[in-house]
Amino acid sequence: MNQELQFDIATLKTTDIADAMVLEKAAYPPPTPRRDFVRELNSEVTHYLGLRVRLSRLVTKPADGMLNPLIGLAGFWLLADEVHVVTIAVDPAWKGLGLGEWLFIALLEAGQAAGGRIATLEVRPSNAVALALYQKYRFAEVGRRKAYYSDNEDALILTAPPFESPAYQSLLAFRKNRVQSRLQKIDLDKHV
Numbered sequence: 353m354n355q356e357l358q359f360d361i362a363t364l365k366t367t368d369i370a371d372a373m374v375l376e377k378a379a380y381p382p383p384t385p386r387r388d389f390v391r392e393l394n395s396e397v398t399h400y401l402g403l404r405v406r407l408s409r410l411v412t413k414p415a416d417g418m419l420n421p422l423i424g425l426a427g428f429w430l431l432a433d434e435v436h437v438v439t440i441a442v443d444p445a446w447k448g449l450g451l452g453e454w455l456f457i458a459l460l461e462a463g464q465a466a467g468g469r470i471a472t473l474e475v476r477p478s479n480a481v482a483l484a485l486y487q488k489y490r491f492a493e494v495g496r497r498k499a500y501y502s503d504n505e506d507a508l509i510l511t512a513p514p515f516e517s518p519a520y521q522s523l524l525a526f527r528k529n530r531v532q533s534r535l536q537k538i539d540l541d542k543h544v
């Protein structure tokens with residue numbers, strides 16, 4: 353176990369936009385244009401979270417910006433009582449470690465804390481990784497938008513059970529516990 357590894361999830365700020373664009377370019381191109389990020393971060397309905405890894409103890413002479421690089425982001429709109437997930441992405445160098453799941457749980461928790469009662473999202477039928485993540489959190493297909501994406505791929509509309517359901521709260525707590533244990537076992541040296 354690498355005791356020096358630490359991850360932080362915090363609200364994304366306008367000072368994070370440059371990092372967010374670099375991340376999106378690598379993880380899920382094309383990146384959101386800067387002006388759109390600024391508009392989103394200033395919107396009352398939009399909530400963005402950024403995931404950073406603290407490398408401070410491992411890097412002896414860090415370059416600027418390398419101490420805690422942004423390696424994930426997730427965003428939602430709160431539309432009445434609906435948490436509409438608009439994005440989630442993890443830096444390719446950090447994928448498959450449980451970080452996307454941790455970020456997704458944080459997004460669902462933030463959505464609930466902001467007043468959301470249910471969560472919905474759109475996803476490409478071809479995005480097997482994202483679909484598997486969402487299905488783990490009991491998102492189920494409730495509809496389909498024809499030719500939704502710019503390349504004409506349809507979008508599946510998925511919805512999760514209401515947050516207030518005790519069974520769903522138990523699922524979130526159980527999965528959060530497991531994913532945190534998983535994160536503690538990440539060997540940081542393999543990723544820097």
Ligand SMILES: CC(C)(COP(=O)(O)OP(=O)(O)OC[C@H]1O[C@@H](n2cnc3c(N)ncnc32)[C@H](O)[C@@H]1OP(=O)(O)O)[C@@H](O)C(=O)NCCC(=O)NCCS
Nearest residue numbers: 380440441442447448449450451452453475481482484485
């Ligand atoms: C979707 C994404 C955020 C997942 O992040 P991640 O850190 O790689 O995922 P995690 O390691 O936390 O895995 C969580 C779950 O996702 C699914 N998953 C992750 N990698 C997978 C893979 N290679 N194949 C199938 N399912 C996978 C699994 O359900 C996994 O749970 P498990 O480990 O218990 O099997 C990441 O792959 C990503 O940034 N993709 C590009 C952007 C994107 O497509 N966003 C979604 C738009 S709708």
